[in-house]
Amino acid sequence: MTQELGGFAALELHPNIVAAVVATGYEEPSAIQQQSIPIILAGHDMIGQAQTGTGKTAAFALPILHRIDPSKREPQALILAPTRELALQVATAFETYAKQMPGVTVVAVYGGAPMGPQLKAIRNGAQIVVATPGRLCDHLRRDEKVLATVNHLVLDEADEMLKLGFMDDLEVIFKAMPETRQTVLFSATLPQSIRAIAERHLRDPKHVKIQTKTQTVTAIEQAHLLVHADQKTSAVLSLLEVEDFDALIMFVRTKQATLDLASALEARGYKAAALNGDIAQNQRERVIDSLKDGRLDIVVATDVAARGLDVPRITHVFNVDMPYDPESYVHRIGRTGRAGREGRALLLVTPRERRMLQVIERVTGQKVAEVRLPDAQAVLDARIKKLTNSLAPLVADAEATHGDLLDRLTADIGCTPRALAAALLRKATNGQALTLAAIEKERPLVPNSAPRERTGERSGDRPERSSADRERRAPMPLAEGRARCRTALGARDGIAAKNLLGAILNEGGLAREAIGRIQVRDSFSLVELPEDGLERLLTKLKDTRVAGKQLKLRRYRED
Ligand code: ADP
Ligand code: MG
Secondary structure (H helix, E strand, C coil): CCHHHHHHHCCCCCHHHHHHHHHHCCCCCCHHHHHHHHHHHCCCCEEEECCCCCCHHHHHHHHHHHHCCCCCCCCCEEEECCCHHHHHHHHHHHHHHCCCCCCCCEEEECCCCCHHHHHHHHHCCCCEEEECHHHHHHHHHHCCCCCCCCCEEEECCHHHHHHCCCHHHHHHHHHCCCCCCEEEEEECCCCHHHHHHHHHHCCCCEEEECCCCCCCCCCEEEEEEECCHHHHHHHHHHHHHHCCCCEEEEECCCHHHHHHHHHHHHHCCCCEEEECCCCCHHHHHHHHHHHHHCCCCEEEECCCCCCCCCCCCEEEEEECCCCCCHHHHHHHHCCCCHHHCCEEEEEEECHHHHHHHHHHHHHHCCCCEECCCCCHHHHHHHHHHHHHHHHHHHHHHHHHHHHHHHHHHHHHHCCCHHHHHHHHHHHHCCCCCCCHHHHHHHCCCCCCCCCCCCCCHHHHCCCCCCHHHHHHCCCCCCCCCEEEEEECCCHHHCCCHHHHHHHHHHHHCCCHHHCCCEEECCCCEEEEEECCCHHHHHHHCCCCEECCEECCCEECCCC
16 A cells, blocks of 8 residues: 555555545545544544544545445435435435445435335345435335444434424434434534533534634635536636746646646646655756746645645645545635735635535635636637736847748748747637637636526535546447537537537538537647538538647547
8 A cells, every 4th residue: 555545545445445445546635534533433433523624524434334244235324415416416425425335325314315225225224324304204105114224324414404394204214213322413503502402412422623823824825616517627727827927736636637637727828737545756956946946837736745845936825626624725825915015815616515605604714715717718818818928028139039030931931020020920810819809709607707606516516526537438329411620629618519610611611500518628629521422521611720729530430
């Protein structure tokens, strides 16, 4: 086992559980996990108090998975959650952590779905039952023995359950379980009503409280941006256009995300590299040295890999993924504003993470202002400013060194100096037209439309589906006479379906009806084109550029 597994491996969990956790990309246990797991493993009752987003699910799921007996086909652990969404989330998390434990099954029991299949799953030997109290009581009314074999009980978000009026249901459930069971209670707050439950139903509980102390981070200007999870890469690329940074560190949650984002940035011409726990220590040091001396400008890191990182050049911190506790937020943004300089920290927030934003504001005692994605005008201004800044210093003596060459070239070509200067600018900008229209065309995100909370979103995005998963989604069946073609340009290159359509219509000389579905993914796009004359069409489109990049459309065979 490598040293990086140290964090979770040191907790004495079953190696298959540790392996599954590491495979999800967690590098280190969070504070609540570090403290709760040994207590639950030892069989104690426990009261855990910690804010949202601190990683409570794994804090109970991992030790409980360790303690159940997969060879026994009967319910052994019950997790109660206040809502159907939370129950589904917890059930999904259990399934993820149990991936390498054959024979372990999880059933989610909640209202609004037929009772029959739920009961059947329990009777078929699911060891882990994740339920909302109301629906579970319905089951108990049909069969008072369903919980007779359960010897671990977890009340997740206990304060929320009481707020929703589940007190009486809880009492019914407690009675239906063996008194010798282990009971663990998690709650963000501990009002009197919760203490009373603990008093009556927990035996000699250990207390774990994760303190969220106020910390000051005054030298750092903080802002947040609301964005959907699948738009993060595009949002980062837009922000980079307008932020005036020297060196920048981006934080994500998993090793895979460090690699994905770093390569998206490199593809855009940024000097970027990934920094994660899988990278050998000496290689990590090289990355940090490169960031120090300017061979790199952007490092995409996990929390663990960036620990102790001290690079005075860092002017910006992007929290691309939410930190899992306010302390690590403070820690992360402390990577900028070093040595009394000013720093800027940006936090991307998905709709379901808004509560964590509030926690961060409370803990830091500061408001984290909302910013919007830069609009096309702002991007245009920023690009022109960059160009101006790069050319201005050359103007002073360029005429002395290259003036004669200019005269000669204008004479040879037979053009005006203005025409030649424009041609050189086109070259310097790689053919990008620096106009509002061109920039509007290449931008896939609509600024100033903050995402709204969608129903079911909480269950929908955790564990978050990786973009790789999404990209693996099977394409739709193809219509007769059409061929599927692929380009390596995707949303992260600023491509939208309408850009592809426009380019193919214009340069390919096709009728709109001849073009089938266009699917834009993060790192590539698929377009359905007529099979008839395809080779000719692709040759015609050979030099077509979209958003300043070569389209390079090729026939795509899925096999
Ligand atoms: P809580 O129940 O305290 O609100 P969750 O258990 O829902 O928090 O966890 C919040 C997020 O943090 C989830 O997306 C989860 O996958 C992630 N997470 C939990 N533990 C870790 C860890 N040790 N390392 C990285 N991410 C983690
Ligand atoms: Mg939770």
